Amino acid sequence: MYADLREKIxxxxxxxxxxxxxxxxxxxSDKADYASAMAFRLAAKQGKSPVQIAAxxxxxxxxxxxxxxxxxxVNGYVNFFLDYSSIVSPLLVDVRNKGDSYGKAQSKGIKIxxxxxxxxxxxxxxxxxxxNCLLGDCLARVFRFSGYVVETHYFVxxxxxxxAIIAQGFRRGIEPDAEALRNYSxxxxxxxxxxxxxxxxANKKFEADPAFxxxxxxxxxxxxxxxAAALSDITNVAARCLEGQKEIYDFLSVRFDYFxxxxxxxRNGAVAKVLDFLRKSGCAKDTDKGFGLDLKEYGLERRDxxxxxxxxxxxxxxxxxxxxxHLDKADRGDVLINVLGEDHKYEFQELKTILTxxxxxxxxxxxxxxxxxxxxxxxxxxxxxxxxxxxxxLDEAVKKAEEEIEERGIASKSVAxxxxxxxxxxxxxxxxxxxxxxFRWQEALSFEGDAAPYIQYAHxxxxxxxxxxxxxxxALDVRGIDATRLASEEEKLILFFLRFPNVLERxxxxxxxxxxxxxxxxxxxxxxxxxxxxxxLSADEGVKNRRLxxxxxxxxxxxxxxxxxxxxxxKKM
RNA sequence: GGGCCUGUAGCCUAGCCUGGAUAGGGCACCGGACUUCUAAUCCGGAGGUCGCGGGUUCGAAUCCCGCCGGGCCCGCCA
Numbered sequence: 001m002y003a004d005l006r007e008k009i010x011x012x013x014x015x016x017x018x019x020x021x022x023x024x025x026x027x028x029s030d031k032a033d034y035a036s037a038m039a040f041r042l043a044a045k046q047g048k049s050p051v052q053i054a055a056x057x058x059x060x061x062x063x064x065x066x067x068x069x070x071x072x073x074v075n076g077y078v079n080f081f082l083d084y085s086s087i088v089s090p091l092l093v094d095v096r097n098k099g100d101s102y103g104k105a106q107s108k109g110i111k112i113x114x115x116x117x118x119x120x121x122x123x124x125x126x127x128x129x130x131x132n133c134l135l136g137d138c139l140a141r142v143f144r145f146s147g148y149v150v151e152t153h154y155f156v157x158x159x160x161x162x163x164a165i166i167a168q169g170f171r172r173g174i175e176p177d178a179e180a181l182r183n184y185s186x187x188x189x190x191x192x193x194x195x196x197x198x199x200x201x202a203n204k205k206f207e208a209d210p211a212f213x214x215x216x217x218x219x220x221x222x223x224x225x226x227x228a229a230a231l232s233d234i235t236n237v238a239a240r241c242l243e244g245q246k247e248i249y250d251f252l253s254v255r256f257d258y259f260x261x262x263x264x265x266x267r268n269g270a271v272a273k274v275l276d277f278l279r280k281s282g283c284a285k286d287t288d289k290g291f292g293l294d295l296k297e298y299g300l301e302r303r304d305x306x307x308x309x310x311x312x313x314x315x316x317x318x319x320x321x322x323x324x325x326h327l328d329k330a331d332r333g334d335v336l337i338n339v340l341g342e343d344h345k346y347e348f349q350e351l352k353t354i355l356t357x358x359x360x361x362x363x364x365x366x367x368x369x370x371x372x373x374x375x376x377x378x379x380x381x382x383x384x385x386x387x388x389x390x391x392x393x394l395d396e397a398v399k400k401a402e403e404e405i406e407e408r409g410i411a412s413k414s415v416a417x418x419x420x421x422x423x424x425x426x427x428x429x430x431x432x433x434x435x436x437x438x439f440r441w442q443e444a445l446s447f448e449g450d451a452a453p454y455i456q457y458a459h460x461x462x463x464x465x466x467x468x469x470x471x472x473x474x475a476l477d478v479r480g481i482d483a484t485r486l487a488s489e490e491e492k493l494i495l496f497f498l499r500f501p502n503v504l505e506r507x508x509x510x511x512x513x514x515x516x517x518x519x520x521x522x523x524x525x526x527x528x529x530x531x532x533x534x535x536x537l538s539a540d541e542g543v544k545n546r547r548l549x550x551x552x553x554x555x556x557x558x559x560x561x562x563x564x565x566x567x568x569x570x571k572k573m
Numbered sequence: 574g575g576g577c578c579u580g581u582a583g584c585c586u587a588g589c590c591u592g593g594a595u596a597g598g599g600c601a602c603c604g605g606a607c608u609u610c611u612a613a614u615c616c617g618g619a620g621g622u623c624g625c626g627g628g629u630u631c632g633a634a635u636c637c638c639g640c641c642g643g644g645c646c647c648g649c650c651a
Contacts, residue, residue: 050593299576305647344651408613450599451613461614465610514587
């Protein structure tokens with residue numbers, strides 16, 4: 001079989017060398033299809049040169065083996081060359097049969113509770129937090145494909161101080177901020193923007209007017225002590241804002257299985273229970289800063305205070321509600337994963353410590369952290385009514401996509417959204433999560449080179465070739481394909497097909513969508529070169545059939561890969 | 574003061590976990606390829622002290638230590 005070729009090579013190396021060989025010793029190579037540098041490691045131990053050792057190993061490998069044509073020693077490496085003629089047919093048939101499921105792993109019987117996005121309901125989704133949303137959505141897709149059961153959760157902070165400030169602003173009839181209103185007049189109909197305009201105004205008042213500030217504090221106190229009207233004034237602000245935000249999630253095709261509300265944990269007494277438990281357990285105590293706990297013994301030390309759970313007026317802070325929330329989530333699955341900005345690393349450590357050390361929860365809890373998104377040259381300030389709404393980014397992207405489509409006259413304008421969303425998503429996801437992104441409009445809206453439209457374009461070309469052939473690849477008899485003498489561009493494509501499952505494994509294991517993004521781009525590059533050098537429709541029947549199936553496999557794998565990134569693949573563009 | 578992340582051509586970036594064969598790409602720049610499956614493409618050129626210094630190693634972008642630059646955190650915000 002063609003599957004597990006690396007494992008086969010590993011076994012061959014082990015047999016020939018008589019020492020243990022790990023899968024990591026078998027790597028991709030630009031000098032061969034696969035290669036091993038194991039001889040270098042043995043050299044010191046055996047007191048011989050790597051060149052000698054590699055030659056010795058290569059000579060003992062019985063060739064050809066199933067799927068492998070030859071092994072040869074070069075400069076201390078053992079290089080392997082695949083027997084493409086034996087691999088091509090079964091591989092292409094497998095990709096064809098599995099279709100949308102090519103690369104999908106078997107069920108692992110593990111349920112992941114994945115929380116992501118969870119932005120404050122105080123304004124439109126910001127481009128910086130879009131990174132959270134896209135990472136979370138992609139990971140959910142990849143985890144599901146990797147055999148996990150995944151439940152996505154979104155925690156709505158509908159009782160926080162910021163929301164209370166907005167609510168009190170409405171109560172007092174404060175006018176929305178004029179500058180914010182002017183900046184985003186196009187979006188004035190959206191509830192999340194309306195809330196943002198009010199937030200800017202109310203926040204200024206909050207900072208400048210102590211009387212207003214104490215009204216906000218009172219409102220929170222009332223809400224938490226069971227005043228239903230006060231609580232619903234606050235949660236209504238959040239609910240309205242969320243409605244506006246949901247339009248963007250829909251446009252991005254980001255779905256959440258559950259929206260969970262902080263107010264739920266106030267109303268059902270779960271937060272009070274948390275505070276009560278931590279008080280009785282003796283871990284937490286009252287200080288002049290508020291009621292909190294000292295996590296020094298776990299290596300978590302605040303600068304000059306303890307970790308606060310509730311304010312001196314008795315109202316809860318976010319952490320207490322988050323503890324209640326995570327206790328709830330822990331009952332729902334086997335592994336808890338949160339996508340969080342790097343600015344939340346410390347708080348997550350505190351949360352995790354409380355849950356695992358004090359509550360004794362044994363389920364794995366982890367955070368996928370990502371770095372900030374900077375904006376070139378732009379001063380963003382809530383005070384000045386400025387933000388960086390994803391709405392605007394997507395509108396610009398759609399506009400540009402429509403212009404490109406019109407110029408080409410091939411696709412209908414209805415695919416502009418797919419191209420625009422793809423470009424934006426890919427631009428964010430291709431960066432390694434730990435790296436800071438500097439956002440530049442020009443780059444985010446680039447449709448050339450290392451960008452989603454390039455990949456989508458390769459996919460559209462695949463579709464076009466298949467369509468023009470008049471052949472249904474699904475009905476093509478593989479006995480009619482010529483599996484001999486593949487062009488080097490074809491061999492490269494085959495290698496990419498083989499690697500896809502392994503790429504998904506790594507993406508899931510490392511929680512890094514950029515690994516997958518990179519692969520799909522490289523596959524599209526390999527296809528573009530194939531497209532240039534390997535005619536399909538004008539080739540002899542046997543070669544034509546083979547290439548047709550390769551084109552169809554490329555189409556399928558690009559589509560699968562892009563979909564896992566949350567990006568659709570248009571048939572024409 | 575303490576902790577975490579990061580530094581690869583003018584700009585952006587892969588590779589770093591698990592050390593190996595001339596450090597892959599993209600943008601921009603210069604030159605070339607559309608009567609031939611979509612030129613959102615392809616080919617060629619130019620562009621690099623892999624932040625700096627030490628160490629480990631037969632071999633370091635990759636591992637270790639130190640330094641320098643950038644970001645983030647240590648809040649009765651979330």
